[in-house]
Amino acid sequence: MTPLVLATALTKTYGTHDALRALDVTVAQGSRFVVLGHNGAGKSTLLEIIATLRTPTSGSVRVGGFDTVTQARDARRLIGLAPQSNALDPLASPTEVLDFQGVALGLGRRRRARRTRELVDLFGLGEHRSARVAKLSGGTRRKLDLAVALVAEPAVVILDEPTTGLDPLARIDFWTELTRLNQAGTSLLISTQDLHEADVLATDIAVLREGRVVAQGPPASLKQRVGARTLTLDLSGAAAAAAFAAASEAGFRADPDRPDRVRLSVPDDPRALAKALTEAGDAAAEITRLHLAEPSLDDVFVALAAR
Numbered sequence: 386m387t388p389l390v391l392a393t394a395l396t397k398t399y400g401t402h403d404a405l406r407a408l409d410v411t412v413a414q415g416s417r418f419v420v421l422g423h424n425g426a427g428k429s430t431l432l433e434i435i436a437t438l439r440t441p442t443s444g445s446v447r448v449g450g451f452d453t454v455t456q457a458r459d460a461r462r463l464i465g466l467a468p469q470s471n472a473l474d475p476l477a478s479p480t481e482v483l484d485f486q487g488v489a490l491g492l493g494r495r496r497r498a499r500r501t502r503e504l505v506d507l508f509g510l511g512e513h514r515s516a517r518v519a520k521l522s523g524g525t526r527r528k529l530d531l532a533v534a535l536v537a538e539p540a541v542v543i544l545d546e547p548t549t550g551l552d553p554l555a556r557i558d559f560w561t562e563l564t565r566l567n568q569a570g571t572s573l574l575i576s577t578q579d580l581h582e583a584d585v586l587a588t589d590i591a592v593l594r595e596g597r598v599v600a601q602g603p604p605a606s607l608k609q610r611v612g613a614r615t616l617t618l619d620l621s622g623a624a625a626a627a628a629f630a631a632a633s634e635a636g637f638r639a640d641p642d643r644p645d646r647v648r649l650s651v652p653d654d655p656r657a658l659a660k661a662l663t664e665a666g667d668a669a670a671e672i673t674r675l676h677l678a679e680p681s682l683d684d685v686f687v688a689l690a691a692r
């Protein structure tokens with residue numbers, strides 16, 4: 386199957402600053418692809434080039450097989466772009482905003498009316514349909530931004546840090562909407578600085594640093610690359626923890642911040658885990674809590690930063 390997005394040796398230079406450095410990215414059809422990186426990593430530049438809003442300095446991007454420079458109109462037809470919230474007319478209502486977008490896209494009156502109805506239903510905007518944009522909550526506005534991006538029924542929606550500024554409940558609600566939309570067939574390309582957001586949302590992640598992709602894959606496989614899980618034991622007191630650590634063959638070490646706690650980084654190997662648990666079993670009477678944590682995307686970030 387043609388990849389939805391194929392970026393090859395993509396470079397973007399602003400003056401003397403290399404924002405993207407020979408970057409390769411493949412986004413599969415149907416995915417929720419998250420570009421993760423800190424401020425200035427190049428996320429917006431990458432998304433804007435894919436969206437045909439900027440031209441690469443060298444290298445190329447294809448969307449649905451169309452080159453974003455030489456076949457920009459064809460590529461653009463596959464893409465839905467969410468506007469910045471403050472770009473919407475504050476005095477218009479959601480139905481007017483969606484209808485205006487249909488006009489801007491050259492859709493006929495009947496199709497505009499149908500699409501507006503469908504999108505109001507899809508995002509539960511019914512009770513706000515006649516309210517002014519200025520009066521909507523942040524979360525409802527983001528849903529309206531997303532609805533605007535969907536008016537022309539694009540194959541992929543591109544969202545640059547869409548949940549910045551939302552409160553935690555509105556973010557969770559927005560993630561649910563995005564996942565639902567994706568399950569109904571729309572691919573998503575999203576940028577974020579937030580590891581948790583990437584973990585919750587993504588089917589695939591590209592970690593960007595200084596204009597390069599430093600890791601790419603499904604969240605589970607990125608975590609697997611880090612390998613180690615952490616086994617933590619709380620013991621009945623500091624003396625018990627010190628004795629346990631001193632006698633440990635598996636390699637448990639005392640936690641410098643908690644004298645009654647020992648920790649072990651367990652490699653992704655069943656024998657190593659069995660050995661650690663056997664030691665814990667021998668001291669079971671002294672253990673008040675046992676906790677095994679899978680690696681998190683935070684661990685992936687730390688591991689990548691150390692390279």
Ligand SMILES: Nc1ncnc2c1ncn2[C@@H]1O[C@H](COP(=O)(O)OP(=O)(O)OP(=O)(O)O)[C@@H](O)[C@H]1O
Nearest residue numbers: 399402404422423424425426427428429430431578
């Ligand atoms: N128009 C421009 N002119 C000059 N430099 C730019 C321009 N746009 C971006 N840059 C620089 O390119 C680098 C990448 O910027 P970009 O906005 O793509 O990063 P980002 O990962 O989206 O960051 P943020 O999370 O802060 O939005 C940054 O160092 C930025 O200062």
